[in-house]
Each structure stands twice: as structure tokens, then as C-alpha cells.
Amino acid sequence: MFVITAEEKGPDMPTLSTGEYTLVYNAFSFVFAAMFATFIFLVLSRAGVAPKYRNAVTMSALVVAIAGYHYFRIFESWQAAFVLTPGANGAAASYTASGSPFNDAYRYIDWLLTVPLLTAELIAVMAITGAKKTSLTIRLAGAAALMVALGYPGEIASDIGTRTIWGVISTIPFLYIVYELFVGLGPAIQQEKGNVKGILSNVRWLMLATWGFYPIVYSIPLLTGGAKLSATAVIAVQVGYCIADVLAKCGYGVIIYNIARLKSEGEPVTAAGTYAPASGD
Numbered sequence: 004m005f006v007i008t009a010e011e012k013g014p015d016m017p018t019l020s021t022g023e024y025t026l027v028y029n030a031f032s033f034v035f036a037a038m039f040a041t042f043i044f045l046v047l048s049r050a051g052v053a054p055k056y057r058n059a060v061t062m063s064a065l066v067v068a069i070a071g072y073h074y075f076r077i078f079e080s081w082q083a084a085f086v087l088t089p090g091a092n093g094a095a096a097s098y099t100a101s102g103s104p105f106n107d108a109y110r111y112i113d114w115l116l117t118v119p120l121l122t123a124e125l126i127a128v129m130a131i132t133g134a135k136k137t138s139l140t141i142r143l144a145g146a147a148a149l150m151v152a153l154g155y156p157g158e159i160a161s162d163i164g165t166r167t168i169w170g171v172i173s174t175i176p177f178l179y180i181v182y183e184l185f186v187g188l189g190p191a192i193q194q195e196k197g198n199v200k201g202i203l204s205n206v207r208w209l210m211l212a213t214w215g216f217y218p219i220v221y222s223i224p225l226l227t228g229g230a231k232l233s234a235t236a237v238i239a240v241q242v243g244y245c246i247a248d249v250l251a252k253c254g255y256g257v258i259i260y261n262i263a264r265l266k267s268e269g270e271p272v273t274a275a276g277t278y279a280p281a282s283g284d
């Protein structure tokens with residue numbers, strides 16, 4: 004027999020109107036579809052880029068596959084966390100907590116895997132090679148994993164003080180990533196040619212804008228009067244993360260693919276019209 008402690012169970016979910024419940028339900032469903040569709044697109048398009056850029060496209064596909072799986076689990080967890088309860092005396096029905104916890108860990112495990120991959124795919128599509136490439140990848144992916152791990156204790160905490168402290172600590176590796184994107188990657192972006200230079204430069208802004216969205220969403224409970232689990236806070240956090248994930252994973256993945264395709268235009272093509280195999284890169 005398992006005994007579930009209050010700590011493991013987590014705080015109870017608030018009561019939601021059917022409209023509020025359905026909004027989050029539909030958001031999860033939409034994100035699942037977007038991840039699935041992006042995965043198929045990337046897998047089908049991968050052969051259209053030169054072999055040396057295929058790793059970047061593969062990583063994009065892995066990101067949306069991992070996220071799609073987790074969204075499916077999050078979706079199930081959301082359904083299990085609520086029961087439809089008829090309203091008393093003719094009042095509208097509502098969704099009340101079932102007692103089964105809504106599992107926030109799926110999201111963080113997803114980020115732990117996908118966020119380092121997102122940084123690695125940016126480097127994979129750039130003209131950085133050798134030791135420099137390895138060291139940048141390790142530093143950026145390491146900082147990304149650290150940021151996610153440090154945010155988790157705050158996300159599951161039921162008191163605002165704990166949420167604030169871990170949020171602040173997790174912001175340190177986040178700022179380091181921003182620094183590397185804008186300062187560390189600067190020289191490598193300057194070496195790129197034509198269109199690619201402009202797109203890569205813009206990708207950094209896309210990353211800053213979409214990634215910057217997560218700490219804002221994380222802070223919503225701090226702004227809504229400290230009640231972490233008010234209906235408004237729960238809905239805003241879930242829908243907010245959904246929007247950010249579609250932009251930061253699907254949107255970003257398609258842009259990385261486009262960069263790979265543009266850069267492939269300069270690569271040697273065989274008589275059969277396919278790209279020559281990579282020469283030990």
C-alpha cells in the first residue's frame with residue numbers, strides 16, 4: 004500500500020468553471036497537435052538539407068517529439084486532476100479537484116531534456132567548429148539544464164517566498180545564457196554570409212522573447228496576490244507555458260530548419276541532385 008503524504012500530493016487544485024477547465028484542456032490539445040505536426044514536417048524535410056546541418060534538424064525533431072509526448076501526459080494528468088461536479092440548486096456545473104495531483108514534473112522533465120537541445124541545435128546550425136563548438140555547447144546546455152533544475156523547487160512550492168527565492172536563483176544561469184547568445188555568439192554570427200547572418204541574429208531575439216516569457220509566466224502567482232493556486236493563476240500559468248512552448252519549440256525549430264536549408268544552398272550537390280555525404284565533419 005502506498006501512503007501519499009501531503010507533500011507528495013501537492014496543494015489542491017482550485018475549483019474551475021467549465022469554461023476555464025476547457026480553455027486549458029483545449030490549449031494542451033492544441034500544443035500536442037502542433038508538436039506532432041512539426042515533428043512530421045521536420046522528419047520529412049530533413050533530407051532536403053546538406054548532411055552537415057542535418058543534426059540541427061534532427062535535434063529540432065527530437066525536441067518536438069519529447070515535448071509532444073509530455074504534453075500528452077500533461078493532458079491526461081489535467082483530466083485526472085478534476086471531476087465534473089453538478090452545481091447545487093440549479094447552479095452551473097463546475098470542475099472540482101479530484102484529489103489526484105496535477106503533475107507539474109512532466110513539464111520540468113520535458114524542459115530538462117529539450118532546453119539544452121534547443122541551445123545545442125543553434126550551435127549545430129552555425130559555422131562554429133572544433134573545440135570551440137564543444138565548449139560552447141557544453142556551457143550553454145549546462146546552463147540551460149541548471150536553470151530548469153533550479154526553477155523546479157519554486158514551481159512546486161505552495162508558498163510565495165520559496166517560489167521567489169528559487170526563481171531568482173534560476174535567473175542567474177538564464178542571464179548567463181542571454182549573455183552568451185548576445186556576446187559569446189556575436190563573432191560567429193558576424194562570420195556568416197548574406198541572409199543567414201540576419202536570420203541568425205534575429206533568432207537570438209526570438210529566443211530572448213520566447214524564453215523570457217517563461218520567467219514572466221512563473222511570476223504570475225506572485226502578481227495575483229500571492230495565491231498560487233487561484234483559478235486565474237493556474238489558468239494563466241498553463242496557457243502561458245503552452246503559448247511559449249509552441250513559439251520556442253515549433254516556431255524556433257522551423258526557423259532553424261530554414262537556416263539549415265539556406266546554408267545548404269552553398270554545399271556541393273551530386274549528379275543525382277542530392278547532397279554529397281559529409282566529409283568527416
Ligand SMILES: *C/C=C(C)/C=C/C=C(C)/C=C/C1=C(C)CCCC1(C)C
Nearest residue numbers: 154170173174177214217218221251
Ligand atoms: C521548450 C521549453 C523552453 C524553451 C523552456 C524555457 C524555460 C525557461 C527559460 C525558464 C526559465 C525560468 C527562470 C529564468 C526563472 C524562473 C524559473 C524558470 C525555470 C521558469
